Amino acid sequence: MGIAAAAVGALLAGCGGGPGAGGGKVSNAKIVLGVLTDLSGLYADITGPNAVAAVEMAVEDFKRKYGDKAITDNIEVIKADHQNKPEVASTQARQMYDRQQVDALFDVPTSSAALAVATIAQQSKRLYFNTAAATTELAGKSCNKYTYEWAYDAYMLANGTAANVTRQGGKNWYLVYPDYAFGQDMQAKFATAVEAAGGKVVAKDPTPFPSDDFATFLLKAPGLTPKPDVLGALQAGGDLANLVKQYDQFKLRDKGINLAIGLLFDSDIKAIGAAKLAGTTFTTAWFWNLDDEARAWADRFKKRTGQRPTFDHAADYSAATHYLEAVQKAGTDKAEDVSKQLDGMTFSDFFARNATVRPNDHRVVHDAYLVKVKAPAAASEPEDFTELVEKIPADQAFDQPSPACRMG
Amino acid sequence: MTSFLQQAFNGLVSGSFYALLALGLAVIFGMLRVVNFAHGAIYTLGAFGAVWLADSAGLGFWWALLLVPVALAIAGTLAERLLIHRLLALDPLYNFLLTFGIALVCQDLLRMRYGSHSQPYEHAPVTGSFDLGLFEFPRYQVFTLGLSVVVCLAVWLLLTRTRIGTIVRAAIERPELTRAFGIDTGRWVTPVFGFGVGLAALAGVLAAPMRAVNSGMGADLIITVFAVVVIGGLGSVFGSVVAGFTIGMLAALGNLYFPVLSQTSVYLLMAVVLLIRPAGLFGKEEHV
Numbered sequence: 001m002g003i004a005a006a007a008v009g010a011l012l013a014g015c016g017g018g019p020g021a022g023g024g025k026v027s028n029a030k031i032v033l034g035v036l037t038d039l040s041g042l043y044a045d046i047t048g049p050n051a052v053a054a055v056e057m058a059v060e061d062f063k064r065k066y067g068d069k070a071i072t073d074n075i076e077v078i079k080a081d082h083q084n085k086p087e088v089a090s091t092q093a094r095q096m097y098d099r100q101q102v103d104a105l106f107d108v109p110t111s112s113a114a115l116a117v118a119t120i121a122q123q124s125k126r127l128y129f130n131t132a133a134a135t136t137e138l139a140g141k142s143c144n145k146y147t148y149e150w151a152y153d154a155y156m157l158a159n160g161t162a163a164n165v166t167r168q169g170g171k172n173w174y175l176v177y178p179d180y181a182f183g184q185d186m187q188a189k190f191a192t193a194v195e196a197a198g199g200k201v202v203a204k205d206p207t208p209f210p211s212d213d214f215a216t217f218l219l220k221a222p223g224l225t226p227k228p229d230v231l232g233a234l235q236a237g238g239d240l241a242n243l244v245k246q247y248d249q250f251k252l253r254d255k256g257i258n259l260a261i262g263l264l265f266d267s268d269i270k271a272i273g274a275a276k277l278a279g280t281t282f283t284t285a286w287f288w289n290l291d292d293e294a295r296a297w298a299d300r301f302k303k304r305t306g307q308r309p310t311f312d313h314a315a316d317y318s319a320a321t322h323y324l325e326a327v328q329k330a331g332t333d334k335a336e337d338v339s340k341q342l343d344g345m346t347f348s349d350f351f352a353r354n355a356t357v358r359p360n361d362h363r364v365v366h367d368a369y370l371v372k373v374k375a376p377a378a379a380s381e382p383e384d385f386t387e388l389v390e391k392i393p394a395d396q397a398f399d400q401p402s403p404a405c406r407m408g
Numbered sequence: 409m410t411s412f413l414q415q416a417f418n419g420l421v422s423g424s425f426y427a428l429l430a431l432g433l434a435v436i437f438g439m440l441r442v443v444n445f446a447h448g449a450i451y452t453l454g455a456f457g458a459v460w461l462a463d464s465a466g467l468g469f470w471w472a473l474l475l476v477p478v479a480l481a482i483a484g485t486l487a488e489r490l491l492i493h494r495l496l497a498l499d500p501l502y503n504f505l506l507t508f509g510i511a512l513v514c515q516d517l518l519r520m521r522y523g524s525h526s527q528p529y530e531h532a533p534v535t536g537s538f539d540l541g542l543f544e545f546p547r548y549q550v551f552t553l554g555l556s557v558v559v560c561l562a563v564w565l566l567l568t569r570t571r572i573g574t575i576v577r578a579a580i581e582r583p584e585l586t587r588a589f590g591i592d593t594g595r596w597v598t599p600v601f602g603f604g605v606g607l608a609a610l611a612g613v614l615a616a617p618m619r620a621v622n623s624g625m626g627a628d629l630i631i632t633v634f635a636v637v638v639i640g641g642l643g644s645v646f647g648s649v650v651a652g653f654t655i656g657m658l659a660a661l662g663n664l665y666f667p668v669l670s671q672t673s674v675y676l677l678m679a680v681v682l683l684i685r686p687a688g689l690f691g692k693e694e695h696v
Contacts, residue, residue, distance in 0.1 A: 040524070042524055043524075208663070208670050208671045213619075217663070219414050238526050238622050241526040241622075245620070250546055271622075273528045
């Protein structure tokens with residue numbers, strides 16, 4: 001049975017290889033980039049349709065750069081909605097790789113969905129560039145040869161914020177986290193980072209998800225012993241907006257309990273109000289007003305979409321560009337050959353500075369940024385929300401490769 | 409002890425939302441025998457109404473508190489006349505599906521207009537906190553609780569001390585008998601529906617300054633409110649209010665003492681109540 005299967009496999013491989021070697025250099029005579037994302041739900045604004053636009057921009061720029069010399073001028077971008085559900089994500093990913101001949105997938109918010117897609121990428125032997133999910137597991141125990149981690153992870157968010165806030169005197173922490181994969185991962189990373197910086201986690205509580213009432217925890221905070229200096233809020237989206245509104249009403253800042261936030265996007269700042277958040281520090285992989293290079297791309301992006309990009313959009317563009325460059329260099333879109341070009345590569349672009357694609361776990365390490373929310377008066381335009389506190393160099397921004405990762 | 413009282417009080421504040429929403433659901437169910445699945449969407453529309461008034465007309469919280477419930481109550485009466493009324497004679501399942509459909513349409517229209525992220529609302533009418541003797545509490549939260557209690561009491565007085573209230577109560581409790589006395593209960597169906605809608609809209613406006621305003625806010629909340637109504641007893645006005653405040657308190661204390669159970673405690677309580685009193689705490693068993 002095993003021998004028969006192997007023989008059939010070899011025959012099929014032989015047949016498949018024939019026209020490929022003789023005809024075009026890329027499979028099916030085209031390169032297909034797939035954006036699998038949340039097109040209408042909770043994360044549609046920070047990833048979503050604008051992630052598709054970012055990948056399309058990368059394709060257009062690649063075609064313009066190489067013109068006739070491009071490996072093929074037949075490059076497509078297709079998109080699909082995974083509704084933040086892992087089961088939908090894996091069906092869609094399989095469909096995109098198998099039926100729509102997608103060579104590489106991009107984006108994929110929601111950690112559980114991203115983990116599902118990584119498994120499908122490995123089974124399909126096609127590439128997947130995650131820019132939107134935060135779980136460290138993608139480059140940890142669930143890592144594989146076909147999956148790359150381009151933008152950020154929970155360690156990066158926790159390490160930057162927790163270490164810095166603790167160093168500045170926020171020794172005692174009260175962590176509240178949403179009770180699901182992302183929140184639990186964030187909580188563990190924050191606790192480690194706080195303690196490594198000489199601080200102490202006084203208490204940590206899981207909060208119901210989703211929840212519109214955080215008063216229980218806000219009331220509990222001042223009564224803890226020792227009294228916490230910092231409330232570490234690891235919620236996202238609507239939950240975060242609820243929590244910060246109520247933090248403000250319960251006047252915890254006046255009681256000496258400052259706020260530190262795990263993951264904060266511009267849309268969250270808009271929802272909560274920059275005035276309420278002014279001065280709050282957090283860590284980000286990139287922000288559009290970082291410097292001239294970043295602004296130049298953000299201006300092009302705004303012209304196209306009417307909005308300023310999030311770091312996820314910038315990372316999609318960066319990943320798609322380097323993927324296409326790697327295909328060009330490899331002279332084929334075969335995943336293993338493209339991987340060889342990417343692994344170990346060092347580069348700097350408008351998004352990822354001083355970046356290295358780590359060959360042993362496919363984590364792209366690059367400079368991260370500790371930033372704070374600008375007071376509305378200091379903003380240069382309505383979408384200007386963040387200012388730089390300090391750069392976190394690439395070699396400190398991310399964790400060491402996890403021993404749990406075995407790529408084989 | 410202080411912390412216990414503080415949490416219990418906080419529970420009453422979140423209970424005030426449950427009570428307003430459950431009260432509306434209960435009168436609508438009592439009068440129309442319709443489980444209004446659009447109730448969460450109306451709550452959401454109430455909050456967005458406040459946001460929209462502030463953004464487009466510069467009208468603050470007090471205006472919203474007055475205008476939004478009235479406007480949505482009118483829209484509710486229209487929806488009752490044009491759509492729900494036509495299905496009343498059929499199996500209740502039809503209205504169940506209709507109201508569920510209305511909820512989805514509202515939610516997606518909001519998403520088209522505002523996206524899925526939360527909207528800012530910076531118009532809290534009162535800020536700062538009250539000293540309640542044992543502990544301090546944000547003024548706005550205290551105001552919300554106070555207003556909710558006043559509204560619930562007013563509805564109770566309306567139902568028990570006025571002729572209209574007597575008719576409505578009679579129609580809820582013994583519809584056939586009331587009609588047999590020659591009272592036209594049908595006249596009151598539409599206004600009662602509008603009134604229930606108005607209560608949900610009021611809860612939505614009250615939520616805007618203290619909760620995240622987004623298209624999904626009502627969908628998350630309404631499941632709990634259904635459990636509240638079932639615990640209180642379907643169609644029991646008094647039961648829905650009592651259950652609303654009780655569940656609010658239980659959830660707050662559950663968060664503190666049994667965080668693992670915080671999300672399930674409501675449903676556990678519902679299961680226990682249904683086992684012991686199948687019609688809910690204050691419901692009457694129907695003999696059909």
